[in-house]
Amino acid sequence: MQTSLRKITFLGGTETVTGSKILIDAIDKRILIDCGLFQGLKELRKLNWAKFSVPPESINEVILTHAHLDHTGYLPLLVKNGFKGPVHCTLPTRDLTEIILFDSAKIQEEDASRAEKYHYSKHEHPQPLYTIQDVVETLPLLVSHELHEWVLLSKDLSFQFQNNGHILGSAFVELMINGKTIVFSGDIGKQHPMLMYPPKKIKNADYLVLESTYGERLHEEEPVKNLLLNIIEETLDRKGILMIPSFAVERAQEIIYLLYQLEKEQKLPKIPIYLDSPMGVKTTSVYDSFRDWQNISRHDAENMYDQVHFITNFEQSKAIVQNKEPKIIIAGSGMMEGGRILHYLNNHIENERNTLLFVGFQCQGTRGRSILEGSDSIKFFGEYRKVKCQIRSITSLSAHGDQEDILKWLRNFEKPPKTTFINHGEPHQSDALRAKIEHELGWNVKVAKMNVPYELS
Ligand SMILES: [Zn+2]
Known part of the structure; x- marks a missing residue:
């Protein structure tokens, strides 16, 4: 037939x-x-x-x-x-x-x-x-x-x-x-x-x-690198923590690549960077093993991850969550429906010195969407927290x-x-x-x- x-x-x-x-x-x-x-x-x-x-x-x-x-x-x-x-x-x-x-x-x-x-x-x-x-x-x-x-x-x-x-x-x-x-x-x-x-x-x-x-x-026209740098600098001026909920696949690697470029251009202020996501770490190693699929130089592919602390151990993660020093945290999940980002938000969302930065699409019905739409309190681990930190968003980082x-x-x-x-x-x-x-x-x-x-x- x-x-x-x-x-x-x-x-x-x-x-x-x-x-x-x-x-x-x-x-x-x-x-x-x-x-x-x-x-x-x-x-x-x-x-x-x-x-x-x-x-x-x-x-x-x-x-x-x-x-x-x-x-x-x-x-x-x-x-x-x-x-x-x-x-x-x-x-x-x-x-x-x-x-x-x-x-x-x-x-x-x-x-x-x-x-x-x-x-x-x-x-x-x-x-x-x-x-x-x-x-x-x-x-x-x-x-x-x-x-x-x-x-x-x-x-x-x-x-x-x-x-x-x-x-x-x-x-x-x-x-x-x-x-x-x-x-x-x-x-x-x-x-x-x-x-x-x-x-x-x-x-x-x-x-x-x-x-x-x-x-x-339509995504923003301004180069994302500048947008990211502005957000890092303003957070650092307040001595705050920059929390970036990120999808483990592609977005985490893109953020790291942008930070690496800023570092190369000597624009990135001294600030510790953590990828606190076991899935993000595993995914990054897949990215690292398919360099030919990526449109970046060999030198960049080899060096872009050097300045980031990769956290997989839960005890280590707990210690970083408790610490109130300025830092950049990249953690899953991207729409704040689970993952380690919840611990950071639970501890730091009520402090106006800190920044929560959206870098990806937020589905209806997720915590991410409701914060983005202006909710002033959000439930974490059974308790409501006031959204007092600064909310920022870079839509042009989308993979779409x-x-x-x-x-x-x-x-x-x-x-x-x-x-x-x-x-x-x-x-x-x-x-x-x-x-x-x-x-x-x-x-x-x-x-x-x-x-x-x-x-x-
Ligand atoms: Zn997709």
């Missing part, structure tokens, strides 16, 4: 930036692009527990655009519930996914045992969504491929990865079914990413699936392109795709991008809706 396109269904990553899962039904094959976890709002997280829309064993292949949890975090559950096929990804994505999934399983297990201990679940024995053992069983399914290597899945079905500049190992997926191409943007990096190479220009697609995290926004970056990338297409499906964005972001593309490029654009099958031909 000849494989040909039939339909595309978005099982997540619509009206939200989390839970990305895109199901492609061909005549005799079923493919899932990304397998992400829902995060943030409770109604979204509940979807992780719902029955999967199709029997997991009916899916033939999974292809991952990159390692972030909102694109990979559901994999162990898919495998636990019957998926047995290969999970295709790039080599760095494989290594980063391993770190991310183990961390996620550990959090799931800890949450379940805490819920049991303090009786805040309606279940007598609350269960984790998945366990470390489920991750152990998932990892052997990961198969890695080079960029620009056409991978033949069957006679009429193949795909290739192309660099998309978002994080280490991230890629566009070009899926070719019987001569028709669907391009999945994954999360698109900026036109000039800090560490990665710029997104590959793509010229043709019959269909395009396009993210819209910053579909409406802004509206202009996306438009620039789209202008590389020689002719419009038949349909461009917009996903991975909060509603106003997706809609703003739809309107912009329709208006500027005259393309046929649809904002994807969850669980609605769209016919392809």
Whole structure:
């Protein structure tokens, strides 16, 4: 039987930036692009527990655009519930996914045992969504491929990865079914990413699936290095602590790279810098082992981490948390939903000398989002703390392109795709991008809706 396109269904990553899962039904094959976890709002997280829309064993292949949890975090559950096929990804994505999934399983297990201990679940024995053992069983399914290597899945079905500049190992997926191409943007990096190479220009697609995290926004124009330096200097003038909640993947390394550049230019004041994140430290060693994937000089790649204290030991971390001396702390998690940053905030958020600096996207329903939106008190470890420290934000550090970056990338297409499906964005972001593309490029654009099958031909 000849494989040909039939339909595309978005099982997540619509009206939200989390839970990305895109199901492609061909005549005799079923493919899932990304397998992400829902995060943030409770109604979204509940979807992780719902029955999967199709029997997991009916899916033939999974292809991952990159390692972030909102694109990979559901994999162990898919495998636990019957998926047995290969999970295709790039080599760095494989290594980063391993770190991310183990961390996620550990959090799931800890949450379940805490819920049991303090009786805040309606279940007598609350269960984790998945366990470390489920991750152990998932990892052997990961198969890695080079960029620009056409991978033949069957006679009429193949795909290739192309660099998309978002994080280490991230890629566009070009899926070719019987001569028709669907391009999945994954999360698109900026036109000039800090560490990665710029997104590959793509010229043709019959269909395009396009993210819209910053579909409406434009990043600041001022160089991020100057913005960061100003924030460091003003914090130091107050003899304060600069707390930077950071994603372990890419963002932590970018901040370290900026600090390294400031140091090289002899602009960085004397101040201790800590990366207090076991996951951040592990991730950094993956970055260090894939230097060829990064658009920075060999000298910089070798030296950029020298001035940072890497903290993995909990006792050491506790001592740094207690110390009130000025310092720069980079710690997870990026949206303040867990991790060691909570201990720093719990101890230092009520002091106006200190600064809390946002350097990444904050999902609805997270502590990060509510502080960013002006909440004056936030709960840590069961107690409310007043938000008195200075709040700063640098949005241009995002690993996502802004509206202009996306438009620039789209202008590389020689002719419009038949349909461009917009996903991975909060509603106003997706809609703003739809309107912009329709208006500027005259393309046929649809904002994807969850669980609605769209016919392809
Ligand atoms: Zn991402």
